[in-house]
Amino acid sequence: MPQANLALIVGRGALPGAVAAAQETPPLICALQGHDPDHLDVDIRFRIEHLGGFLEQLRAHGVAEVCFCGAITRPEIDPAQIDAATTPMVPVLAAAVAGGEDSALRAVVGLFETAGFTVRAAHDLVPDLLPKAGMIGAVQPGPDVGAALPAAQAVSGAQGQADLGQACVMRAGQVIAREDARGTDAMLSDLVADADGAVLEDNPFGATADLAREALDSAADWRSDPDAPNREGGFLFKAPKPGQDLRVDLPTIGPDTVKCAARAGLDGIVIAAGGVMVLNMAEVRRILDRAGMFLWVH
Known part of the structure; x- marks a missing residue:
């Protein structure tokens, strides 16, 4: 799998494909399990219980920037599936799942930023949108x-x-x-x-x-x-x-x-x-x- 500066954290729908197609260098396509986008091949699928390990994967692929695009439903967390790298994030993830949609998104974005990734907006990457x-x-x-x-x-x-x-x-x-x-x-x-x-x-x-x-x-x-x-x-x-x-x-x-x-x-x-x-x-x-x-x- 190639190195990439940008990773798209994608959900369902056509938006991820539009963002990916507009990039000069192909981004890494990462989908929450069960939320594949329309007409776009996925490089990495991850579970929310493995978020810590997934962040480590992104670093290993040279990713510095991430863009969230596409529709998802809030996943349920299975405590038995949480890996060691994700365990320190459990309080934040639990609060995110318990809160409203906006609070959940802010919590997840905060975890990516705390891990050192820059969060880019889809319309920054594709201004014509x-x-x-x-x-x-x-x-x-x-x-x-x-x-x-x-x-x-x-x-x-x-x-x-x-x-x-x-x-x-x-x-x-x-x-x-x-x-x-x-x-x-x-x-x-x-x-x-x-x-x-x-x-x-x-x-x-x-x-x-x-x-x-x-x-x-x-x-x-x-x-x-x-x-x-x-x-x-x-x-x-x-x-x-x-x-x-x-x-x-x-x-x-x-x-x-x-x-x-x-x-x-x-x-x-x-x-x-x-x-x-x-x-x-x-x-x-x-x-x-x-x-x-x-x-x-x-």
Whole structure:
């Protein structure tokens, strides 16, 4: 296995592949067991009970910098599996598992920093992931969207203070959905299920379920289908949590999110400028324009 200055500590989804592809020198790809990323070969898989030994592995491979990217679920710790190098970390790991999502991330990041690694943000490694403020695509939002933004921001802030989700859906000035631990796309899939009268399988990692994916893949075409449901309006709002460490778990949207929003009958998406990454912008723009939706980086 080659030496590498940078290691990606990855979870599920497309973000790890986007970050890896943008690096001139291939990074070391390290995945928490059971959390392999999309379309990316993993060099090292590790258990949280072996974190101390894993940090030693990183040093042996010449790693100086790490980047956390991708979705994970909080693992349960099996005390019988803890290795000797991890034993001194047990109090911190136990507190992380017992706390909220943000506190858990801060604890794990702190362990890497204490071990001497520099933590890099995904958007520092791939600046194009953070779009500039303004409108993206051919469609402009109506004045009702701007009028509803303060309420959406207040809801997002309250969710963040409670260490809950990073997104909500507004319709006619009212909150109709709030993100939970399953992620943004699962929240939108719930709206689709409500509209269609069918229950779609939920994916706890924020990606749409395989059962729903075939329907969502055709979302950009349903405007031209005379039998398609009428658009009910509203918009998805997504922003970081107040006080969030922007180096890790920065909110992300991509083509699947736009397809979900289209299928849910939304008019568009508003994301916080400098606080939400966009994967595969060219595809996102294509889907937005075909679906007649807006994306406002506010």
